Amino acid sequence: AQSVTQPDIHITVSEGASLELRCNYSYGATPYLFWYVQSPGQGLQLLLKYFSGDTLVQGIKGFEAEFKRSQSSFNLRKPSVHWSDAAEYFCAVGVSQNFVFGPGTRLSVLP
């Protein structure tokens, strides 16, 4: 069965530090991959997506992610974190017209 794992439940970084959130998926074919962010009390907002082509994709708010087929990974990165980035981050795979979400990683940002 298709699945998405996010190994880190909670990550804390200092403002201005770099960030990498991990995502691994299990899916037989080339997947459609997504990263969403959920601020407290809000719905989910799309940060970026990968369908095909260049494996390094740029998103909103200065985020990027790299698709690595050999590692079945789609890690999210940001070179310099801002306090407003504190939120829950979800990785998702598009599977047969549905979406499978990972459990999420909560990001805390220290001043």
Place this chain on the structure above:
Amino acid sequence: GAGVSQSPSNKVTEKGKDVELRCDPISGHTALYWYRQSLGQGLEFLIYFQGNSAPDKSGLPSDRFSAERTGGSVSTLTIQRTQQEDSAVYLCASSLPGQGTMNTEAFFGQGTRLTVV
């Protein structure tokens, strides 16, 4: 509308009562999804509608849960005889069909926070 709209935003109900949650998707989006998010948890898939096809109900946790989508637009999620464990945020999303069998991105509403007391 401009985005996915869900109502009510908050609902407090007594155990054993029925509740209806409403989702109004983005105009033209043929796919509609319901997810449940319990406190501190990820998204649990409940049900998926795609156009006029039979819905995928594989995620509904019990027969107390049901959903319908009228006219291919608005959807209602109904929970009968609510239990305390039903307390969660219920998220609705919609999307356009993508290439082949794949959808594009999902657009989410703000959710309905259900509290069963």
